[in-house]
Amino acid sequence: MKKVKYSLSVLGLAIGMAASGVSMSVSAAEPTLSEADFEKAQLHYFQRCAGCHGVLRKGATGKNLEPKNMLKKGQKRLEKIIALGTEGGMNNFDDLFTKQEIANLATFIQMKPPVPPEMSLEQMRSHTKEYVALKDYPTKPLHGLNWKNFFVVIERDAGKAAIVDGDTKKIVTHIDTGYAVHVIKGTEHHKKDHAKDVGRFWYTIGRDGKVNKIDLWQKPEKMLVAETKMAYDARDIAVSGDGKYVIAGGYWPAHFVIMDAETLNPLKVVSTRGYNTKGEFINEARVAAIYTAPNESAFIVAVKETGKMLQVDYSDLDNLTITAMESAEFLHDGFFDPSGRYFQIAANASNKMVVVDTKDAKLEMMIDVDSLPHPGPGANWTDKECGPVGATTHLGVGLVSVWGNDPINHPDQAWKLCYEVETDGAGVFIRTHPTSDYVWADQLKHPEPEVQQSVQVFDKKTREIVKTIRVTEEEGKAALHMEFSADGSEVWVSVWNRTDNSNPTGEIVVYDAKTLKEKARIKGLTTPTGKFNVSNRINHKT
Amino acid sequence: MKKVKYSLSVLGLAIGMAASGVSMSVSAAEPTLSEADFEKAQLHYFQRCAGCHGVLRKGATGKNLEPKNMLKKGQKRLEKIIALGTEGGMNNFDDLFTKQEIANLATFIQMKPPVPPEMSLEQMRSHTKEYVALKDYPTKPLHGLNWKNFFVVIERDAGKAAIVDGDTKKIVTHIDTGYAVHVIKGTEHHKKDHAKDVGRFWYTIGRDGKVNKIDLWQKPEKMLVAETKMAYDARDIAVSGDGKYVIAGGYWPAHFVIMDAETLNPLKVVSTRGYNTKGEFINEARVAAIYTAPNESAFIVAVKETGKMLQVDYSDLDNLTITAMESAEFLHDGFFDPSGRYFQIAANASNKMVVVDTKDAKLEMMIDVDSLPHPGPGANWTDKECGPVGATTHLGVGLVSVWGNDPINHPDQAWKLCYEVETDGAGVFIRTHPTSDYVWADQLKHPEPEVQQSVQVFDKKTREIVKTIRVTEEEGKAALHMEFSADGSEVWVSVWNRTDNSNPTGEIVVYDAKTLKEKARIKGLTTPTGKFNVSNRINHKT
Incomplete structure (x- = not known):
């Protein structure tokens, strides 16, 4: 079928379009791949590149990879960048892909990006499954375990979530979840709305858009109770304060979906x-x-590329009220302050932390921090001078930035940098606990194994690093993501078997939160990354 | 460059896509046009077809015209439909296009629809022009005329708006506005917000997305004071209650734009x-x-294809709150009830009138009416039995539907059909005035000239048609759109010179609102369609 551009003269646009990005066709010899190689390169791109660069390759955390730019770089240069990574930017991929796979990826990104299809509510509903009928849900836990100290652990490359008993350090079960679960969230304490059995139900979101519902009261082999799919590519999920709705956000299609939390039926x-x-x-x-706002009947939805923070009122889905707060690009991940009123989120390409006020549904402030802030679960505590503070790690630099976050009682310190702590390497996650004297930061983004395999701990009082802990020394493994036990006495750190990713050779290392000494190693996990302790995630205070 | 579809296996979609509209390529000989013919057909399609069928041809008021459907019909059948129209559906176009133009259009719609470009705020701003500086705006009217009885008249195919003095029936000026102005609106009385000099400034929206600001206090030759462009294709516009913002809605790109009402700078x-x-x-x-809600600081934006009624709070543009009320497809045009609380809008393909409550920002009711309701400016009055009522004409049938619209004092009659009046032909506009005993309806959609050239008048008390008025008998002309003078003593009806559309051979016929007898003919207008009397449009009551 004849392929034509929209004639601009029809729109009265004979002039003035040069500045608007309408490009002419490229006349040089065009890169090409066989259909099979194209499909494989597309899959590799989707799994490893699209997160930062986008399926349409317009760029976000990563650079724009559209053909107009890639053709200028050429095949050889692109192969080198993919193989070795870039200074302060992309990882190396020569340990994950063969030379031929890298060559094909380099060719693929010089070709026009294919546009993935849309997904309708009806398509989503065709994926909704009930593994345990609602009427068969237990009325009390069916195991004798202390489920409020369970850790729900992402086994990324296995397509599983492990349930680990925090008291015994034993793996209760591995649950099939689909490809690369990114986040798992449960019901939480809420100021206005009140969910039944807070902490019992957990919801996973996979990078394939699959949503799973986990019931921690079930027998281990029956904990997966329902499933659906709300996108082809997704990253985050939350549960409404009343426990009635689950919301998940798509990377593609670019949308969010509100589901019935009982059945996962997309609404x-x-x-x-x-x-x-x-x-x-x-x-x-x-x-x-x-995220769910702890004090309001509202979800907070961060749209990466538009820099919009959406406050979505879930009290009336048929007359859905959304406040779109203008902030900065590219929004990534965040956490609430201890009062539950303010949400603090990284706009990482703008080197800012964005703060929104969920009470008034408005932008509160934007705080200048350093290169590519990334707080993960974030950390809140009280500083002797600044009062209540929040903190983030950075993807681009080994630095923890700490800011005041109590505008009511500490207005002079609020939303201003209080201090910074230099670490050995750029990291992804920071974490603390109200009972702890320490703040933990990982260094996952550092290229050198000994730094990437170590986490650093600093003292809330002295603001000084007190210990660097080498979590693993094994080749192809990295240390990341800290989570405290329910009572705050332990810190759990993941050892991600990044290269040997199809075997259960990853582990979780448990440290004493006071002495900082190793207490235990939980083995038999495949690529463990994020961990969510039931009691700690029930509230937002840390 | 190699053109590829998105590989569905990447998205785990090997099965189940057949139902989702992913179609295989067509193997028959493919229709084709020269580049010049393609451009011309595209322009004709854009001007005459896209309004009902969409630029992407998915269909709305008109049918889906995508190649998969059009190829089945074939060239000859398509040419016949375009030339002669369809029963109860499309107009004939054999009086507007040559045989060859019709053949090319028939071919064009069998080809893949080109996708028009996007438009950024920066591009819009590059079109913003100031013809009179703000500091040079007059502080009182610069002419001795009674501007509150001016009629602002769309001269559709001339790309002009005429200002006609309602007292003297003389044309004050013709203002250049760009292609096919669709609607003109001014500031209005508002319950909460208060605009200065209500009724002084008027804003046009062209089908080319051009926005013009008209100052009725200026000397006639200087009344056009500012201009911008907010889309390639657009239909409606409104001014905020405080007179600070103008909002206009795009057909393509599908968006709305809020502008500074002083300068027309897109914000x-x-x-x-x-x-x-x-x-x-x-x-x-x-x-x-x-539309602007008369009692709230909010715009009402109707999105045709999604069936969403948006209530857009204009009090904080940086933290913009929008309530999206689910209603029915395809939303078209509407009007407020006399209290200003309820907005009544046609969802014409659903044969419903949708009512939204702007006080609570929620869907109030959907009323089943007849085929393709279209109220235009609409009509409200008080019926002896039903109390306050609203009414609509229909594009698909010669019928006026009348419903109760006072849920506070007449709850039993509210949002229920009160009665219907059969007319001779399907129409587009209905109108009345508080001082009038009558309601006027046009019959523009009827194929027979003698009906299309006549309007019908019915009595509010007897509910019976009292007069059929043949407004014109000239070939190629149609009668449409009624507007009352400021005091309600006259009714103005447009005579649209549809075929002789490049000459000022259209006119407005003025009738005595009591005797229903012709009083005057205002000549020298090119394709007059909509007319807006300043005083009548300042409030929403009729």
């Missing part, structure tokens, strides 16, 4: 496509983070 | 792309109607 889908802070239309406007 | 653009009531993604989700 409502809302597109996040729209305009960025410069007023340019963004087709791939991905939902980066979703 | 904010919001995409309306999203999901319809069935949960299917709609790329061409066009803004059909925009």
